[in-house]
Amino acid sequence: MSENEKRIVLEAREVTRIFPASNNRQLVANDKVSLTLHAGETLGIVGESGCGKSTFVRMLAQLDKPTSGEIHIFGDDISGLKGSAKRKSRRHVQMVFQDPADSFSPKMKVKDILCEPLMNYGLIKPKEKQTIAEYLLSQVELPTDFADRYTHSMSGGQRQRIAIARALALEPEILICDEATSALDVSVQKSIVDLLLSIQKKKEIAIVLICHDVALTRSMAHTAAVMYLGNVVEVVPGKQLGHGMCHPYTEALRGAIFSIDMDFSKPIESIESETPSPLDVPQGCPFAGRCDKCMDVCRITKPFLREVEPGHQIACHLYNKTN
Amino acid sequence: MLNMNHVTVTYNDRPTLIDFDLHMKQGEIVSLVGESGSGKTTAIRALFGLLPHEGYVSDGDILFEGESLLSKSEDEMARLRGSRISMIFQDSGAMINPIRRIGAQFVEYIRKHEKISKKEAYRKGVAMLEAMRLPDGDNIMRSYGFQLSGGMRQRVGIAMAMTFRPDLLLADEPTSALDVTTQAQIVRQMMDLNKKTGTSIIIVTHNLGVAAYMSDRILVMQNGRIVEQGDREQILKHPQQEYTQKLLAAIPTMEGEAYV
Ligand SMILES: Nc1ncnc2c1ncn2[C@@H]1O[C@H](COP(=O)(O)OP(=O)(O)OP(=O)(O)O)[C@@H](O)[C@H]1O
Ligand SMILES: Nc1ncnc2c1ncn2[C@@H]1O[C@H](COP(=O)(O)OP(=O)(O)O)[C@@H](O)[C@H]1O
Ligand code: SF4
Ligand SMILES: [Mg+2]
Ligand SMILES: [Mg+2]
Numbered sequence: 001m002s003e004n005e006k007r008i009v010l011e012a013r014e015v016t017r018i019f020p021a022s023n024n025r026q027l028v029a030n031d032k033v034s035l036t037l038h039a040g041e042t043l044g045i046v047g048e049s050g051c052g053k054s055t056f057v058r059m060l061a062q063l064d065k066p067t068s069g070e071i072h073i074f075g076d077d078i079s080g081l082k083g084s085a086k087r088k089s090r091r092h093v094q095m096v097f098q099d100p101a102d103s104f105s106p107k108m109k110v111k112d113i114l115c116e117p118l119m120n121y122g123l124i125k126p127k128e129k130q131t132i133a134e135y136l137l138s139q140v141e142l143p144t145d146f147a148d149r150y151t152h153s154m155s156g157g158q159r160q161r162i163a164i165a166r167a168l169a170l171e172p173e174i175l176i177c178d179e180a181t182s183a184l185d186v187s188v189q190k191s192i193v194d195l196l197l198s199i200q201k202k203k204e205i206a207i208v209l210i211c212h213d214v215a216l217t218r219s220m221a222h223t224a225a226v227m228y229l230g231n232v233v234e235v236v237p238g239k240q241l242g243h244g245m246c247h248p249y250t251e252a253l254r255g256a257i258f259s260i261d262m263d264f265s266k267p268i269e270s271i272e273s274e275t276p277s278p279l280d281v282p283q284g285c286p287f288a289g290r291c292d293k294c295m296d297v298c299r300i301t302k303p304f305l306r307e308v309e310p311g312h313q314i315a316c317h318l319y320n321k322t323n
Numbered sequence: 324m325l326n327m328n329h330v331t332v333t334y335n336d337r338p339t340l341i342d343f344d345l346h347m348k349q350g351e352i353v354s355l356v357g358e359s360g361s362g363k364t365t366a367i368r369a370l371f372g373l374l375p376h377e378g379y380v381s382d383g384d385i386l387f388e389g390e391s392l393l394s395k396s397e398d399e400m401a402r403l404r405g406s407r408i409s410m411i412f413q414d415s416g417a418m419i420n421p422i423r424r425i426g427a428q429f430v431e432y433i434r435k436h437e438k439i440s441k442k443e444a445y446r447k448g449v450a451m452l453e454a455m456r457l458p459d460g461d462n463i464m465r466s467y468g469f470q471l472s473g474g475m476r477q478r479v480g481i482a483m484a485m486t487f488r489p490d491l492l493l494a495d496e497p498t499s500a501l502d503v504t505t506q507a508q509i510v511r512q513m514m515d516l517n518k519k520t521g522t523s524i525i526i527v528t529h530n531l532g533v534a535a536y537m538s539d540r541i542l543v544m545q546n547g548r549i550v551e552q553g554d555r556e557q558i559l560k561h562p563q564q565e566y567t568q569k570l571l572a573a574i575p576t577m578e579g580e581a582y583v
Contacts, residue, residue, distance in 0.1 A: 022465050048502045050472040153334070153377070156496070157359025182499040185359045185529050190573040212502045215575040242577045256507040258532030259576060260559050268536065270507030277459040 006038035009174060009206045010060065015069035017055050027278050029055040031230040032069065034305075037174065040204040044221030044238060046214055046253065048275060052230040053210045057176045060208065061095040062086065073174070091121060094172035096163045096180040103163070104151045110137075110162060111147040117170050136165040141191055156183040164192060168199065176208045181216070193220060214257055218242055223311070226250045229278055229286040232305060235313040247316050248291045285317065293318060324349045324523060325370075325491065330383035332362070332369050338381065340365045341547040349490070350521045352514075354534035357544035357570065363527040367493045370525075371410050372400040387491070406436045409489035411481050411497045418480045419468045425479055426464030432483055447486070455482040456508055477501060481509060485516055492516065494526040498533065506530075510537060531574060535559055543567045 017030040029052045037043050045053050058064040059071060062078060070077050073089055081089055094117075097103055104113055111133035118124045124132055134144040140161040151159050160183045167175060175196075181189045193216070199205060211217045217224055221238035226247060234247040242254065255269035262268075271290050282288050285298040297317050305313045306320065325347040332340040340362035347353060355363045368374050370385055372392060385392045387408070392400065404410070412418050420428060429448035430441055439447070445464065452460035455478050468476060477500050484492065492513065498506040510533060516522045528534050534541050535555045543551040543558065543566065551564045562568045 019470075022462055046502070049477075049500070049505050050475050051502075054472060153375070155360040155364060179500060183359075183496065183529075185357060185570070186531070186575075187570055187573040188359050189529070190575075212500075212506070213575060214503060215577045215579065218577060219575050219579065219581045239581055253503055254577075256503040257577070258503075258506070258510075258530055258536055260531050260535055260571065260574060261576065261578075262532060262536070264536060264555065268507045268510065270504045270511070275456070275458055277462065279459060279462060 006040060008036055009039050009074060010037040011072040012036075012056070012060070013070045013072070015056065015059060015066045015071060017052070017059065017064070018067045021279055025279050028230050028281060029278060030059075030066070031281075033227075033230075033232055035225055035232065035235070037206045037208060038222070039173075039206055040200060041222040042200070042207040042209055042220050042238070044209045044211060044217035044224040044241070045227060046211065046217055046224065046241075047227035050275070050278065051227045052278075053227060054178055056227075057095065057178055057208055057210060060174075061093050061176055062090050063095075091170055092172055093174045093176065094167040094170055095176040095178065096160075096167045097178055104159070106150065106152050108150070109147070110149050110151065113151065113162060114147075114166050114169060117166060121170065123170075132169075136169055139168065139195065140165045141188070157185060157188060160184055161188075161192070164195075171203065172205065173203075174206045174208070176210075178210045179212065180209075182212060189216070196220075214241060214253060215259070226253070229276065229281050231286050231315065233287065233315045235305065235311075237311045240312065244312070246319065247287075247314050248293050248318070249287045252290075285315075324388060326384075326386040327366075327370065328384045328386070330366070330369060330385060331381050332365050332374065332378055333381040334365075334375075334378040339378070339547055340369065343383070343549065345542070345549075347523055347525075349523055350517065351540070352517060352524045352526070352538040353540045353542060354538040355525065355527045355542050355544055356529065356531060356534050357542075357550070357566075358546065359529075361544040362547045363544055364495050367410070367495060367525055367527065371404060371408060371493055373404075373410075405432065405484075405489075406487045407489055408491045408493065409484040409487070410493040410495070411477075411484045412495055418483070419476050421468035423468065424464070425466055425468065425471070428468075429464065429479075429483060433486060436487055448482075451482040451486050452479065455479075455485075455512060457482070478505065478509065481512070485512070488516065488520045489522055492522050492524045494524065496527055496529065499529065506533070513537070531559070531571070543570065 012033055012035050014032040014034055015030055016032055019027040019029055021027045033056055047053055059066050078089055111129050114133045114136050115129045133147040137144050137146055142161055181192055218238055218241040224236050224238045224241040225232050226234040228249050234250050236245050252271050276289055284300050285303055288294050288298045303315045303317045305315045307313050308319050327343055327345040330343040331338050343366050369380055380393055430444040433444040433447055449460035452463055457463055457478055498509055517524055541558045542549050545566045551567050
């Protein structure tokens with residue numbers, strides 16, 4: 001297969017998730033999200049908090065179900081799966097959460113946490129736990145004596161590494177990292193990134209990376225998607241994240257990045273206005289109320305994603321030549 | 324205003340934070356950066372009087388406005404906390420109960436420190452949320468913790484911590500869970516608070532850009548110790564220690580190398 005025809009491992013088709021909210025209102029957390037993931041590649045997702053990134057990946061990991069739309073993993077629509085087929089397909093998709101403290105039982109030792117998924121699938125025997133746990137710890141550069149500790153007595157960054165080690169234990173084909181490195185110092189982060197990249201190369205795993213660090217996303221992602229208020233507003237080849245992107249929201253994102261090379265004498269730019277509530281997403285373009293390039297058409301008609309150049313899709317009337 | 328004199332914190336007989344020495348004037352902003360597990364959270368928890376039970380200050384003293392915090396009773400500390408010294412946690416889940424409504428928690432927090440009616444406290448809460456640019460404060464007050472996204476929970480936690488315009492704000496990775504636009508807003512909000520009310524801030528962050536942008540002084544930590552400190556210019560442009568240099572080299576940049 002050639003580079004740009006890699007096997008599709010996951011495909012989300014017009015995935016919508018609506019939550020009920022107070023006063024009989026509806027919260028549209030994901031609005032017809034369509035994204036594709038290829039074997040051995042990384043899909044980066046960036047966007048404001050609350051824009052629906054976690055909601056989306058929770059459905060990929062089968063922790064939640066779309067209100068409408070389809071998710072295909074290795075060609076199968078996962079919403080129809082039950083029992084052992086569901087269990088089997090779940091094993092392919094592992095997730096590292098934003099907040100690992102929530103997913104660990106305080107009563108379990110690190111070795112039990114690390115080996116739990118392997119035990120559940122009957123892949124190892126109880127007496128192998130110690131050895132396997134020590135191996136997994138070394139993979140994420142933690143001392144092996146952590147095997148007998150409890151997670152509450154660990155720093156945030158150490159807990160995060162435990163979560164990564166556990167997710168990798170099952171050798172998944174799809175790994176979802178929801179803010180998996182944001183609690184780490186940059187030098188540990190770099191070692192985790194190197195680790196993920198080497199595993200990806202060796203085993204062809206596909207990674208969905210949710211990360212607020214746009215520079216880090218750019219360095220890892222083959223494809224990057226920008227989400228805003230439940231909608232995908234721009235999809236670019238990863239390398240273009242930064243320079244080759246043009247949606248007005250993506251530009252605003254870029255202006256808000258802190259970096260050690262920035263001009264410290266200038267105040268940081270960021271969109272001044274507040275994010276509209278996902279409870280009343282404006283008719284027309286979801287970004288209309290905060291966009292400084294907003295035109296009349298933007299308030300009436302919703303722009304859909306369309307390809308402007310190979311691999312680059314954008315949902316904005318500025319780039320819709322027919323308008 | 325604050326003197327942490329050679330503070331050592333020990334967990335289960337193991338000294339974890341060693342000889343931590345920090346002196347701050349009113350209105351100063353200091354950031355702690357460095358290795359994961361190096362004791363940054365431990366340092367500010369010691370100051371806040373909220374070390375886990377297996378940890379204690381085994382050496383040194385902590386003076387706030389000239390008074391030792393270590394000799395204060397639990398009651399006295401509880402009164403200081405949340406009004407004169409406030410903290411924003413690394414993991415906001417610690418502060419916000421997922422299965423209670425935000426409104427109930429916010430009202431309870433306000434009424435713990437100020438004698439006002441529930442109605443007034445509720446209104447004050449909504450106003451704080453809106454000052455933090457959280458849309459539809461009323462709906463947020465009626466939501467349960469678990470219904471908010473990680474970033475939104477964090478911003479609610481920050482709004483709560485800022486309610487009483489504390490003299491000292493301790494922020495443990497307040498923006499790690501936030502996107503860049505929200506991060507920029509929160510940073511600005513903290514700096515506004517600092518300018519308007521002279522609140523001093525200690526911020527722990529892994530984002531050296533944020534540290535450099537906000538603070539008068541940056542402390543680099545490794546292995547329980549402060550290995551280097553200085554202003555932005557000194558740390559970013561003329562780092563002396565190998566560890567600081569390694570840290571700077573590991574920062575991903577928009578111009579830097581792409582791995583794929
Ligand atoms: N309750 C505890 N009992 C024993 N050891 C602990 C306890 N809490 C923390 N530690 C240990 O103390 C060290 C410092 O932890 P701390 O949480 O202060 O790190 P940190 O610098 O904030 O790290 P991070 O950047 O990952 O948040 C770590 O090695 C951690 O494992
Ligand atoms: N279980 C739930 N019930 C109701 N609303 C929810 C639930 N989970 C998420 N939401 C809402 O959906 C939106 C998207 O949330 P989320 O996917 O967590 O955002 P992100 O991960 O991009 O920060 C937010 O407005 C959030 O409050
Ligand atoms: S469609 Fe209009 S409002 Fe939306 S981003 Fe483009 S220019 Fe701005
Ligand atoms: Mg999230
Ligand atoms: Mg910490």
